[in-house]
Amino acid sequence: MTVTNVWYSVNGERLGTYNGHTGAVWCVDCDWDTKNVLTGSADNSCRLWDCQTGKQLALLDTNSAVRTCGFDFSGNIIMFSTDKQMGYQCFLNFFDLRDPQQIDNQPYLSIPCSDHKITSAVWGPLGEYVIAGHENGEFNQFSAKSGEIVKKAKEHTKQINDIQSSVDLTMIISASKDNTAKLFDSASLEHIKTFKTERPVNSAAISPNMDHVVMGGGQEAMEVTTTSTRIGSSMRAYEEEFGRVKGHFGPINCVAFHPDGEDGYTRIHYFDPQYFDFELEA
Structure with a gap:
């Protein structure tokens, strides 16, 4: 589906749509005060929307499909990862929405993941790092400031399809x-x-x-x-x-x-x- 929909959960009424993507939408996230919505798509773009009106606020073009995306706890920093495809390697990108230059497609941090692409990712506490799951079953904890891998873990034997926080x-x-779900401490992994x-x-x-x-x-x-x-x-x-x-x-x-x-x-x-x-x- 190329259109992101918003629904009223009490009765299932559709309230509206976010129109603009031309490929399948792989990820959606909303900031803490439900002001903005972030979407990532197979059309090689990540888009920022006004949650209430559906107006597109920013378009971030990429070289390959956007697989994961998310706001940090403040709603000021976003991250998204791109797929390893069409000769392009996977990247984990960070943007500060308060900086107009970054909204013009210049991330403050872009981390290459050349070995195994990211298939799922979530922010850690206080926006200090992102926990990414990879196609080989490995976890990496990436610093949102330096881009360094802070911690690693490999408990799964196959691709990690999803990560969610408590x-x-x-x-x-x-x-x-690998037919399992596993529970981890988010700080120590x-x-x-x-x-x-x-x-x-x-x-x-x-x-x-x-x-x-x-x-x-x-x-x-x-x-x-x-x-x-x-x-x-x-x-x-x-x-x-x-x-x-x-x-x-x-x-x-x-x-x-x-x-x-x-x-x-x-x-x-x-x-x-x-x-x-x-x-x-x-």
Whole structure:
């Protein structure tokens, strides 16, 4: 899909669109006060929008598709990564939105990633670094000031499809093609827990108010003859699955405690009151 949509989550009403991209939109992020929206696309551009009006505020052209993007905690600094394709290597770029020269496509920092491209990335606490997941299953923690790799970790054996942070940014969860989701300390990249499934995990999220994680995934029909379209929930403390939610008939690409998939629908699942009273016996 080349158009970014905004929806009212209570009743599913579409409020508007952000029109301008000519290729598939791979990533979307909103700043902390819902003033600006950032999108990255396969049309070799990253674009900044006014969240309320849908007006395009900035166009940042690249040599290859933009795979990941995000605002730091202040909303002043953005980062985005580009794919390794068409003879161009992967780059992780940083822009300060307060500097007009940088908005004219001159990043204050551009980090080449020549070995393995970035497939997912999130900001760390206080905007000091970006945690990037790579196609070889490795994590790198890049300084947002110097561009140096501060820390490394490699717990996955295949591509990292998604990284999401806990609400307090102290932990991250990763989703991988190796059929696992893993929980890490965001500062030290110390591995905490592993959640195993029978299919590649495309996305995983940490509950903001429960000791739970949720995972969604599956494989494309071009890769296998069967697909898994279920969302699994696991206890963060015990690595034990306690529930599944069904509904999608295509692979689930992203979850944020309400899932999205390639079957053309966004589904919002409301948990029963019993869910919030559930406790797993140790």
